[in-house]
Amino acid sequence: MCQVDEEFSVCLEKTPVPTVSKKCMKCKENTAVLIIRVGDAFCRECFKEYFLHKFRAMLGKNRVIFPGEKVLLAVSGGPASISMLTQVQEGLSRNALKKLRFVPGIIYIDEGGACGQNAEEREKTLSQLETIFRKTGFPYYMVSLEQVFGLPDSTLEPVSCGPERPGSSYKEAVDRYIQQKELEQKLGELAVEETQNAVDLLSVQASRVPLEHSLALEKLFSSLKTLTAKDDMLQTLRQHLILHTARLNGYSKVMMGDSCTRLAIKLLTTISLGRGAAVAADTGFSDARYGDVVIVRPMRDYSSKEIAFYNRLFGVQSLFIPGLDTRAPEKASIQRLAESFVIRLQADFPSTVSTIYRTSEKLHTARPLQTSTAEPSAKCLLCLCAVHNKADAASAFHATVISEQLSRGQFREEARTDQVPQGPFGTPGASCCQGEGQSCGGGGCCTTERTPVLPDLNTLLCYSCRLTIKDMAAVDSLPRYITSEAERRRRRALLKEQVSEFLLEDGEEEQE
Template sequence: MCSVNDDGYEDGEQFMPKTEIAVTEAAICKKCANNKGNVILRGKDVYCKVCFLASSTHKFRATLGKSKIVRPTDSILIAHSGKAGSTALLHLIKAGMHESVHKRLIFKTTVLHIDEGAVNGETLEERKSRINAICEQTQNLEFQGYITSLDQSISESEPNIHTMESLEICSHGDKMLTDLLNTLSNYTTKQELLHKLRQRLFVLVAKKLGCNKVFVGDNATDLAIRILSNISVGRGAHLPFDVGFIDNRCPDIMILRPMRDFTRKELVYYLNFNNLQIIHSPELTTKKDQYVSIQKLTEKFVTDLDLNFCGTVSTVLRTGDKLYTEVGNNSDNPCILCNMPLDTTVFDTEISAIQATMFSRFVSLQGPQRKYNTNDVSKIKINEQNEENRRKNDNCCSCNDTGCCSSNKSVKLSYKDVEKYLCYGCRLIFQDANSLNMLPPFMVNAVRDKMCLENMRQEISEFLL
């Protein structure tokens, strides 16, 4: 049998060859050409310690500078998890504040640590020990730090925050958060929900502390994994916001990723050369099987592939940067969970994943003996419209002697009402939900407010007619 394929190549010849890993013994730095090499990047580029640290500083400063978004008058909230990205970010900012006058970083900086110990199964003693290590690290770098817990993101009230020196752990909402996660059927949706709650808490705390920008420590490897996993979980339209340098879905608070050009390997070298310690803490899928979630399986795929093909992470990341969607950040009706414009509205001439899901549900309910035709699609739309009209009639009210019953407390809600205000990716998180008790309180309250506003507009339009 001929081994030449349709493109004229022999088997495997057209694919990218494995990277030949260079050795640092007797290797000379390719930048200064004088010092002995200490670092190997991309499998072949050798750098000495001095040149590597100078290159890392330049890369960080260039990422901030080329966007021209960060101003000296800004107040920055730094999300510090204790991992490699946020630890290196704090050190680079501190070093930048001691540069010469024309290079100095002079914006105001505040550090925030989110305690996720309740989700990750840590005891109170383990959580206090980790927070104490975070506090010492922050104080050594002379930053003002605050602590809050992840359960603050699911409530409607203003989040409670404490200074790191107090070492106070707020565990009042731990049960509510864990109960919420336990209602989700798999770890993929749990990780997605935690990521969205974390982002929401960043914005809430930034507003409370008077910060207008948030720095997160997402590195190139993390973002390459997120690109592939986002597409897998139906968030392809959100890629520019989820992996780009700027996430401006919230008009008041920008989330920036100044470490996005650093790979995990570069961060390890940087921390070792500066004698910085990572503060380890378990995650939701720690010690779990690689197939436990889409995110963890994607992480193994990307990291394993990058070992032999060193351009994997950069290729995926740069490709993701070039992807563009027409979903913008200006919307009068954003998703109540991720704050992105809804991508669930389709026209009659379009075919969408939501329509495919609706048809699959319709077929499953009819049974195996039923024969189908093209008219069944229109029946699905009619049934959906009838259900929508029924809910509007149930929620409709009129003013009487006791006052208007359109207050957000009196509006009747079902999960279908909440689903209307969720984007496709967020719908998949709560796809098994059948009760409002399985949803975060802030989402339910947000839907009540929106429906009250819709009812009010409808009443006004009917009155004017």
């Protein structure tokens, strides 16, 4: 028990609080101007060298980007993506110690139509970003989210990774790149004016959005009931636009500006949304789910604090662009709640983000997900991750599936479809007319104006995307390329079912 008159013979020592008046931990000479972590004090010059080295070390350690490849930088205008753009500029400059050897391009997805911005705010943001992009000298593509309704039907079709590079050695690729550069210097550089004119044309085309696409985007997001579903759908459509732009312009790699803090939040969000099987692909350094286009995250070792310090010290200009969850309460969505949880926990326990991040590093994707040789139906229709919809009998997932089928009356629908006349290969909805030249009329089955029936999407989606579609009031508001791919997969599965008895399974020998 404490005594009122108790005397302490030993004086209590006060723990010194770290200050910026101490010396730099690296050079031991200059005065530190910032403290990243407890005991990690840097001066201005050493911090810049440390920041640049971490970016190039991440690319050099993984060796995913080969010399001469076209890499598309996905820039959202935030601190992390703008800092990534600055790192690429530093690495491609003539004074760089270890110069980067890829060909960069920039893409910006204008999400103002889904976030409720008016035309003036969107135009102002585009002009500010265009000023930043022009200073880099890289080709840039400013794409509005409304253009997702104009994507071709082949956007979600599986694409193979292609043959391996000749030699399959990184050092041999570097030698070939150096020889090619020396040859280009002897022959002379190409003119830059044609490239700049093409870039200007692209930016003008991106600013013209058809009215029907704007109305379709508004209808799509108004049909989503929760902010969680809206945020998930926005991320999916953004990835589809980036994928299409990369393929259209010959980019084989896409750089995302996800920081360590953002990936820690994304890991908890992904697990909370039921996408635990795709955590490694969503948070890892490389993501090869799309086959010919690989997603890389070179900023995954930087915390948001380091990025903020770098942008402030070296005058890196970033923009604040309102999103779907701007000014939303903490419990408005799962994404917002996970972000608030991680940020508040990080303030009290500085090792929170690094602990979550190191956990994600230990996860790896399965081999069928890294290549696109898998069956198309084995991948989710929206996120293109692996689908695990095989439910065992007497399991909780099987009970959920049965309940959904009973609530929709699917069994009664299947009973009615059995009475529909069958066409070739047993496809329903074939012509019910017996003679040639006869027609049902009045919008019957023989008319070409009949609206195609949207197939059941649950069998084509992963658990997380199924919950997103479940929150939609009108499924027919999805873009056409998604419904077309769903119909194509349904027909493929139906045809496979008809000829399955004539096929040999893997490892099965034909009996005489």
